[in-house]
Amino acid sequence: MTNALPLLLQVAAWLAMFAISAVLQAAKAENVYVIDTSKRPHSLAFANAINQACPSCQPVKYMDMHGSHRLARQIGSTLTDLHQKKELDLVVTIGRPATRLVARTLDDVPIFHSMAANPLPDSNESPNVINVEAVPPLSLQLQTLITLAPETRTIGFLGTRETLEPHLNIANKAAAQMGIQVKFYYVRRPYDVSNGLRKAIRETDGLIFLHDPVVVNADTVNYLLRLTLENRIPTLGYSEKLVERGMLAALTTNPEYFGKKLGEAIQQYIETGEEPSIEMIPALFQLHINGNTASQTPTVQAVAPNGVRMVLR
Template sequence: MKRLKTLASAVVAGTLALALAACGGNGATTETTDEGSSTAEAATGSTYKIGVLQLTEHAALDASNEGFVAALDDAGIDYEIDQQNAQNDQSACQTIASKLVNDGDDLILTIGTPAAQAVASATSDIPIIGTAITDFAESGLVADNEAPGGNVTGSSDLTPVADQIDLLQQLVPDAKTVGLLYCTAESNSEVQIAMAEEALDEAGIAHERYTVSSSNEIQQVVESMVGKVDAVYAPTDNTIAAGMATVSMVANENDLPVIVGCDTMVEDGGLASYSINYYDLGYKAGEMAVEILTEGADPAEMPIEYLAAEDCQLIANQATADEVGIDISGLEDAEIV
């Protein structure tokens, strides 16, 4: 197993990304929850109003949401939380953002870049914590990842892309051409694709971009890769992650190994990944929220937080490996699902 490179170097490479875009779907859901109180809260008698805007439903984003709430609970603060899900619809993101701002929330959690963009455009006053966002600065959400300078901060889901490409080489050593699969409307995917291209260039492996603009195009695009590439790389792209069952159905039937950006994509049929833990990512965002709410921390002075490289987990899917004919027995310390 190859040693993980530091995520700090990946942040520098992320500056190759394009400007922010958004992916879409329909509808919204709401949930309000009351939780317990801490010593600090007992002293003030405050009940904090927290809004949550999650871009869409898939396992990684759901885990981030759960981690965030767990951090609030562990801190023991008294809060009411308004859970909203835009179902991957950008117009719904805008509508929900306006609602949360008009409700006068004390803090808003945004899960996914388009969700953060919508809320940031709706308020410059209410503190915003973002999570499951690869590069806050390249996405236009903060002035600088080390010194945000406004009302937005949070935790980044930047993954060790170069190590994921090393993993691809380890599992598919004869790969001559790699297909890069992502949604063009996700700026954070552009960040990771540029990083993957750099790593593939260094390895002397050809690559070609295969893009979708919505989930409806996934099956056709993956089918178009068959016979043209020897392996596929798909980063932590919300549209691809939500449609991973379709990706794996087509790819696995055609013996096409897919290296992916996170653990939940492996669980949904991808071959393998070096992955961050999205629950831990959301928990870190929750800790930041508690600092803002109870200690008066200023988002403008709170650097974007990252999970440590050593916290990344090697994970592989045995059923997928068997189906595509890849031997994963040499993956030491890997979690096999």
């Protein structure tokens, strides 16, 4: 028995080393790709932040679809080849089109869908897609508009029932805590936007536009901007493009900070297999403000809520 003890200790040590080696192998994902729908100024900053925060991902590779169906097919073919060669471990997608492309191409590679104005609906057809968007909480959107326009007491939302009704209880509860009132104006089709918007302008001090293509689209956007500017109604949207066209402000994702938090979450996922959960704190977001519109709206001050980065345009 005494001679067997050293052998048992050696076996135990070997098993421990094997277990550690297995964990290290599981935590190694050298082939991580970011697939972008259409490259924006923030895209590379976002990818670089993931790279810095996720040691197991380095170096992160970046591909851009440029919004092109032809390039999308080429990228899909490239991803298929990489997967067959076992040179693809994990994908981060930016935007819905990129997510749809990768989900159709790969069914057994983790796909982290990110940087979208609204989350993808849950789908049993793509169980490998993990939604990790940073969508501003409704309470933060309300607080942002109040910070921009402190005299605001009634805030309106214009949209379809499908867009607005999931937010009714949250908005009413948050508004009550802030001592303000919220009103909802429903439209069914773009032709209804004119009447709904005019009524909202008469009855509210400010408007928040959620992502709703029935309300904000190529046919309605100029009318929305012109009427709200003429009536000096503070407005908050979801895209910096709207701010560039004249909307007062938009609350969007802070790409560097979100990339950092997503990189940390992916590192944890690689090590533990647990799906990430990112807390929606103010630092995840940035507020774009149109300086000209702000100067023409007497009730507005160019200030962001605490923790939110401000970008003056």
